[in-house]
Amino acid sequence: MSFPSQRLRRLRQSAAMRGLVAETRLSAGSLILPAFVREGLSEPSPITSMPGVVQHSRDSLKRAAAEAVEAGVGGIMLFGVPEAHDATGSGAIDPEGILNVAIADVRAEVGDDLVVMSDVCLDEFTDHGHCGVLAEDGTVDNDATLELYAQMAVAQAAAGAHMLGPSGKMDGEVAVIRQALEDAGHVSTGIFAYSAKYASAFYGPFREAVNSQLKGDRRTYQMDMRNRREALAEVEADVLEGADMVMVKPAMTNLDVLADVAEFSPVPVGAYQISGEYAMIEAAAANGWIDRRASVTEALTAITRAGATSILTYWATDAARWIREDA
Numbered sequence: 302m303s304f305p306s307q308r309l310r311r312l313r314q315s316a317a318m319r320g321l322v323a324e325t326r327l328s329a330g331s332l333i334l335p336a337f338v339r340e341g342l343s344e345p346s347p348i349t350s351m352p353g354v355v356q357h358s359r360d361s362l363k364r365a366a367a368e369a370v371e372a373g374v375g376g377i378m379l380f381g382v383p384e385a386h387d388a389t390g391s392g393a394i395d396p397e398g399i400l401n402v403a404i405a406d407v408r409a410e411v412g413d414d415l416v417v418m419s420d421v422c423l424d425e426f427t428d429h430g431h432c433g434v435l436a437e438d439g440t441v442d443n444d445a446t447l448e449l450y451a452q453m454a455v456a457q458a459a460a461g462a463h464m465l466g467p468s469g470k471m472d473g474e475v476a477v478i479r480q481a482l483e484d485a486g487h488v489s490t491g492i493f494a495y496s497a498k499y500a501s502a503f504y505g506p507f508r509e510a511v512n513s514q515l516k517g518d519r520r521t522y523q524m525d526m527r528n529r530r531e532a533l534a535e536v537e538a539d540v541l542e543g544a545d546m547v548m549v550k551p552a553m554t555n556l557d558v559l560a561d562v563a564e565f566s567p568v569p570v571g572a573y574q575i576s577g578e579y580a581m582i583e584a585a586a587a588n589g590w591i592d593r594r595a596s597v598t599e600a601l602t603a604i605t606r607a608g609a610t611s612i613l614t615y616w617a618t619d620a621a622r623w624i625r626e627d628a
């Protein structure tokens with residue numbers, strides 16, 4: 302009888318032993334809560350495909366932000382759902398537009414206790430649902446869109462956003478937004494660039510969350526998920542243009558890319574656990590097929606292990622509470 306000379310089980314024998322040697326730890330302060338606020342609502346409205354997530358009223362958004370602070374969450378990313386849509390998404394630029402007033406509401410509520418971020422993208426505001434304005438041939442016009450992003454960014458900074466999240470995947474958007482912020486004196490407003498953002502079927506539930514008008518897809522501007530190297534080109538471009546942080550999105554289907562970016566990037570790297578990732582776990586858990594808390598924790602740990610310093614997750618407030626309970 303011979304015995305194993307190496308017993309890797311020794312370090313797994315108790316929770317204390319496992320905790321002592323764990324390489325990856327979750328922290329509440331690195332979580333960012335994406336939140337939707339819809340114009341004209343007096344009560345929050347459930348999103349069917351994202352059980353537990355709602356379109357907020359202005360009041361319920363303030364309460365959710367306060368709860369996030371209480372739980373120790375690090376940031377909030379705001380998305381606006383306007384009552385009216387048009388070809389150029391003009392509600393995005395209007396200082397009285399839903400997203401801009403919500404940014405001011407949340408800043409008034411949380412001050413600097415939560416990093417207040419906002420989506421710089423036109424898809425929630427356009428009647429065709431694309432992330433930019435359309436050229437005559439129906440394609441998304443990159444440079445005409447940039448001019449609108451610049452105005453949208455300045456409106457959000459003026460409303461009080463600490464950090465802007467350009468998610469439209471137009472070339473040059475980070476540079477144009479940085480320049481517009483500088484020109485308007487918003488030198489401290491940061492940019493969290495959606496650099497490695499892939500076109501994905503898993504964005505499905507988000508369409509319901511923002512009452513999207515989109516027909517077709519975003520494959521001419523979002524990345525092709527068959528490509529890995531291209532993510533580094535996107536990150537490099539955005540960093541040179543002035544991004545303070547970069548993102549990989551979706552998270553779970555791009556952990557290899559996240560690991561590459563984490564190694565390569567000179568700025569902090571975030572990952573977005575998106576609507577479809579949320580919906581899948583919630584649906585399976587609701588059926589009793591998987592354990593909700595354990596599955597969410599495992600997914601967040603995988604994203605952290607792959608190299609994310611910050612994670613956008615619809616579970617941010619719950620997960621922050623669990624992290625504190627487990628500590």
Ligand code: PBG
Pocket residue numbers: 420422423424425432468469503504505506507519574575576577
């Ligand atoms: C675009 C945007 C989208 C998401 C975040 N910002 C939709 C898209 O690119 O199609 C998706 C987030 C999610 O699915 O949770 N404004």
